[in-house]
Amino acid sequence: MPFASSSSRPRFLRRAPDSDEESESSSSYSGEDDFEEDFPEEVVAEEERKEDTADEVAPGNRKRPPPITISLKKVCKVCKEAGHEAGFKGATYIDCPRKPCFLCKMPGHTTMSCPHRIAMEHGVIPAPVRNTNTALDYIFNRQLKAKIPKIKPVFVVPDQVDCGLIRFHSRRVTCLEFHPTKSNILLSGDKKGQIGIWNYNKQHERTIYGSIHSCIVNNIKFLPGNDAMLYTSSSDGTVSCTDVETGTTTLLLDLNPDGWNGAAAWKMLYGMDVNIEKGVLLVADNFGYLHSVDVRSNVQTGEPILIHKKRSKVVGLHCNPVQPDLLLSCGNDHFARIWDARRLDIESCLASLAHRRVVNSAYFSPMTGNKIMTTSQDNRIRVWDSIFGNLEYPSREIVHSHDFSRHLTPFRAEWDPKDTSESLAVIGRYISENYDGVALHPIDFIDTSTGKLVAEVIDTDVTTISPVNKLHPQDYLMASGSSRSVLIWKTRQEDWQTKKGQERNPKQFIFRTEKKSNGKNDSDSDGDSDIGCKGKQYKAKKRQGHFTKGDSKKS
Numbered sequence: 001m002p003f004a005s006s007s008s009r010p011r012f013l014r015r016a017p018d019s020d021e022e023s024e025s026s027s028s029y030s031g032e033d034d035f036e037e038d039f040p041e042e043v044v045a046e047e048e049r050k051e052d053t054a055d056e057v058a059p060g061n062r063k064r065p066p067p068i069t070i071s072l073k074k075v076c077k078v079c080k081e082a083g084h085e086a087g088f089k090g091a092t093y094i095d096c097p098r099k100p101c102f103l104c105k106m107p108g109h110t111t112m113s114c115p116h117r118i119a120m121e122h123g124v125i126p127a128p129v130r131n132t133n134t135a136l137d138y139i140f141n142r143q144l145k146a147k148i149p150k151i152k153p154v155f156v157v158p159d160q161v162d163c164g165l166i167r168f169h170s171r172r173v174t175c176l177e178f179h180p181t182k183s184n185i186l187l188s189g190d191k192k193g194q195i196g197i198w199n200y201n202k203q204h205e206r207t208i209y210g211s212i213h214s215c216i217v218n219n220i221k222f223l224p225g226n227d228a229m230l231y232t233s234s235s236d237g238t239v240s241c242t243d244v245e246t247g248t249t250t251l252l253l254d255l256n257p258d259g260w261n262g263a264a265a266w267k268m269l270y271g272m273d274v275n276i277e278k279g280v281l282l283v284a285d286n287f288g289y290l291h292s293v294d295v296r297s298n299v300q301t302g303e304p305i306l307i308h309k310k311r312s313k314v315v316g317l318h319c320n321p322v323q324p325d326l327l328l329s330c331g332n333d334h335f336a337r338i339w340d341a342r343r344l345d346i347e348s349c350l351a352s353l354a355h356r357r358v359v360n361s362a363y364f365s366p367m368t369g370n371k372i373m374t375t376s377q378d379n380r381i382r383v384w385d386s387i388f389g390n391l392e393y394p395s396r397e398i399v400h401s402h403d404f405s406r407h408l409t410p411f412r413a414e415w416d417p418k419d420t421s422e423s424l425a426v427i428g429r430y431i432s433e434n435y436d437g438v439a440l441h442p443i444d445f446i447d448t449s450t451g452k453l454v455a456e457v458i459d460t461d462v463t464t465i466s467p468v469n470k471l472h473p474q475d476y477l478m479a480s481g482s483s484r485s486v487l488i489w490k491t492r493q494e495d496w497q498t499k500k501g502q503e504r505n506p507k508q509f510i511f512r513t514e515k516k517s518n519g520k521n522d523s524d525s526d527g528d529s530d531i532g533c534k535g536k537q538y539k540a541k542k543r544q545g546h547f548t549k550g551d552s553k554k555s
């Protein structure tokens with residue numbers, strides 16, 4: 001039976017020695033074993049060929065024993081050459097001497113001495129003065145600018161783990177969404193296709209729906225005005241609509257109606273959003289096409305439209321919150337694009353925002369919809385301050401560690417929906433730092449108007465990477481998905497800016513039992529990284545919660 005620890009010190013399950021994250025990163029594991037569990041082999045070959053398809057594979061699954069290799073030489077994991085090593089050594093990232101800095105991608109220094117590591121705002125490119133004096137500028141100044149508050153509000157950062165469901169999912173968490181009306185319900189999707197529903201105020205109230213999708217759940221969305229049904233899209237090529245209470249599912253779209261016909265034909269759905277005005281659910285596939293489903297009739301409408309490079313994955317879609325006909329897409333072809341949804345074809349793209357690598361996400365700002373923030377695999381968060389301005393170059397580029405050499409859900413910087421200044425963003429960090437002897441991967445809060453790191457949120461019990469983070473739309477709390485676990489972070493009771501210590505509330509961790517209701521065993525985990533801690537680490541530290549730049553990173 002699962003148990004909740006209500007004592008001041010939660011109980012932990014000790015991780016197996018080989019499930020340690022650092023040993024994972026220093027092993028010769030290739031990730032392919034894990035891959036095959038979700039996709040037939042042809043897909044593996046297909047995905048491996050593509051550049052930058054980092055998102056399919058999860059770390060640490062060791063179902064099959066790795067092939068025995070005997071090597072007397074040190075081989076670099078980055079360039080595959082012998083004679084030197086690269087990668088993590090504890091919390092330290094050792095660069096391959098043949099490559100530029102792993103963090104900022106510039107030559108001449110290493111990640112450990114990178115200026116961006118010490119002061120993140122070092123990477124901010126100041127916005128050039130731009131006054132195009134167009135009609136759009138005039139409209140912006142008259143109609144939108146007045147609504148933007150002049151004084152920046154104080155940022156509130158949820159910096160303390162309140163509770164968690166440890167190993168809730170049997171594979172890594174890939175997406176999170178809060179229930180739109182019941183503000184204590186968190187929905188989570190995983191790599192295996194399962195959807196979890198958790199009432200984090202009554203921590204034992206949780207459900208897993210296991211048969212809605214057959215592999216990675218990439219999106220969970222609710223439609224405005226209908227909080228009973230959740231819409232999900234998956235790498236199995238389907239969009240489903242599920243009754244939250246009963247789990248009854250309606251299939252809305254299936255791009256692989258004839259089943260498996262080889263990797264060249266297998267369609268997966270990544271981006272998804274809802275055009276509220278039109279009542280249309282938009283999804284995009286790994287072939288560059290946009291599909292739409294009328295949510296009143298549950299019928300696909302129109303022909304698929306090519307919106308990114310043919311046969312490239314479209315990873316994100318976002319409808320503008322103020323003007324839903326403005327659609328933002330991003331993809332593996334290194335572009336984010338703005339579209340007028342009333343008139344969609346490849347010729348009618350309003351703007352193409354070029355990036356140096358794959359764009360993991362692109363979002364309009366949540367209130368005015370006037371800014372754009374993207375996360376690209378080149379370790380840059382880019383911000384455009386006005387969609388009405390010159391979009392050729394971003395207003396700022398912020399260097400941040402989210403390019404990963406392991407198999408994770410891609411990192412995405414997301415806006416804080418409560419921040420009226422539309423500048424606070426949250427994103428997990430890939431590179432770990434040494435916090436009083438413990439290697440931790442913080443969740444970073446960044447002021448995107450300056451590039452400054454507002455807070456790096458850590459918890460010494462969370463030694464895993466947290467690529468999936470969702471800020472609550474109304475409450476000052478955050479959900480994060482770290483490996484197979486989901487966590488709720490709340491703001492500490494004291495004024496966190498003064499850092500006056502106060503007794504922290506005991507964390508509530510619920511560990512999932514290994515016995516599953518459907519009779520399958522639980523050995524297919526993403527193993528590297530279950531939350532827990534080693535005894536020696538646990539004794540070593542007392543500091544919890546968030547650090548601001550300058551009082552952390554002491555070795």
Ligand SMILES: [Zn+2]
Pocket residue numbers: 076077078079080081084085086096097098
């Ligand atoms: Zn190398």
Ligand SMILES: [Zn+2]
Pocket residue numbers: 101102103104105106109110111113114115116
């Ligand atoms: Zn650097």
